[in-house]
Amino acid sequence: MTRGTGGVPKAVVLGAAGQLGREVASELRRRGAEVLAADRSRADLRDTGGTAELAAAFGAGAVYNCAAYTDVDGCESDMDQAMEVNGRAPGRLAAALPSDCRMIHVSTDYVFDGLGRRPYREGDPTSPRTAYGRSKLHGEPGVLDAGGLVVRTSWVFGPEGRNFVSAIASRIGEGAPARVVSDQVGCPTYAPYLARALVDLACVGASGIVHYCNAPATSWHGFALAIADALGLSVPIAPIPSSELTRPAVRPAYSVLDTSRFETLVSRGIEPWRPGLDDYFERLRQGKAES
Ligand SMILES: NC(=O)c1ccc[n+]([C@@H]2O[C@H](COP(=O)([O-])OP(=O)(O)OC[C@H]3O[C@@H](n4cnc5c(N)ncnc54)[C@H](OP(=O)(O)O)[C@@H]3O)[C@@H](O)[C@H]2O)c1
Known part of the structure; x- marks a missing residue:
């Protein structure tokens, strides 16, 4: 293994x-690591043998698994695929990796039922209410048994993805009023900060389950107001109850994660998401200016 x-x-x-995945690859490169950034065409998570061989041939000391079937509503009608990609493949791969190569695996707040009243700790009982959550929970033990690390996170937004921020920004950017649920509370997490957290955890040799998200907790409505503020827009954004939005998968009412274990392991606090939001739009502006 080389460093x-x-x-x-x-x-x-x-x-x-x-x-x-994009942010993890750039964070690793920024820190001087050699990286093989594999999209689905290069390494399909379901192809355990091929992916393990790729890692061995590259001489990897770590495999960061940022691949997942992330269409939460889609998982409800395609549980077989969700279970294969999110549920079975991660543990199979972790077990097939060379003994000096660890898996850093990303999981989700959806493993909890969302009925909690205080931030969820790593050891709290899990009880997913969606097919996505069940499939992601199923994926955790195999990774842990193989000595890997499982990092649960929530409400991820990155400059190179389709997410809540891009959806709200495009709606209010057109001057259209928005209606956003105000009775679901969680913690937005900026993908570049999460990438740094994953690499930090790998570097201190963390194992088991660790929760990581940004602060403070807010509702989707509160987050939408912050997005408008970051864009300098004053478009009406009305708060609505979840009952006004029917979707195949039920969303957790409360999905705040307790990050104390992360903070102890890496000896620093978690980042606030608001500077991440500003950085997100700054990076989009720079990208547009360069193209
Ligand atoms: N987004 C969130 O709010 C959130 C919250 C909590 C946890 N997480 C977790 O965070 C991790 C990263 O999520 P993300 O937000 O970066 O999702 P994303 O943008 O949807 O990225 C997931 C990637 O996985 C790839 N993929 C899907 N099936 C694959 C397979 N069989 N083999 C290899 N690659 C495959 C996808 O490729 P295609 O585009 O080709 O399908 C996509 O590039 C996931 O584990 C997710 O469960 C996300």
Whole structure:
């Protein structure tokens, strides 16, 4: 296993075309690690043998699994695919990796029922209410049994992805009023900050389950108001109850994660998401200026 100038081992990033995978690959490169950034065409998570061989041939000391079937509503009608990609493949792959290569696996707040009243700790009982949540929960034990790390996160937004921020920004950017649910509370998480957290955790040799998200907790409506503020727009954004939005998968009412374990492991606090929002729009502006 070889290490970059910052002591960060060579790494394979799976799901490297996704909003988090892109950020993990650039964070690793920024720290001097050699990276094989593999999108689905290069490494399909379901192809355990091929993906493990790729990691071994590259001499990877870590595999960051940012690949997942992330269409929460789609999972409801395609549980077989959700279980294969999110549920079975991660553990199979973690077990097939060379002994000096660890899996850093990303999971979700959806493993909880969303009925809690205080931030969820790593050891709290899980009880997913969606097919996506069940499939992601199923994926955790195999990774842990193989000595890997499972990092649960929530409400991820990155400059290179389709997410809540891009959806709201495009709606209010056209001057259209928005209606956004105000009775679901969680913590937005900026993908570049999450990428840094994953690499930090890998570098301190963390294992087990760790919760990571940004602060403070807010509702989707509160987050939408912050998006409008970051864009300098004053478009009406009305709060609505979840009951006015019918979707195949029920969304958790409360999905705040307790990040104390993360903070102890890496000896720093979690980032506020608001500067992440400003950075998100700054990066979009720079991208447009360069193209
Ligand atoms: N987004 C959130 O709010 C959120 C919240 C909590 C946890 N997470 C977790 O965070 C991780 C990263 O999510 P994200 O937001 O970056 O999602 P994303 O943008 O949808 O990226 C997921 C990537 O996985 C790829 N993929 C799907 N099936 C694959 C397969 N069989 N083999 C290889 N690659 C495959 C997708 O490729 P295609 O485009 O080709 O399908 C996509 O590039 C996931 O584990 C997700 O469950 C996300």
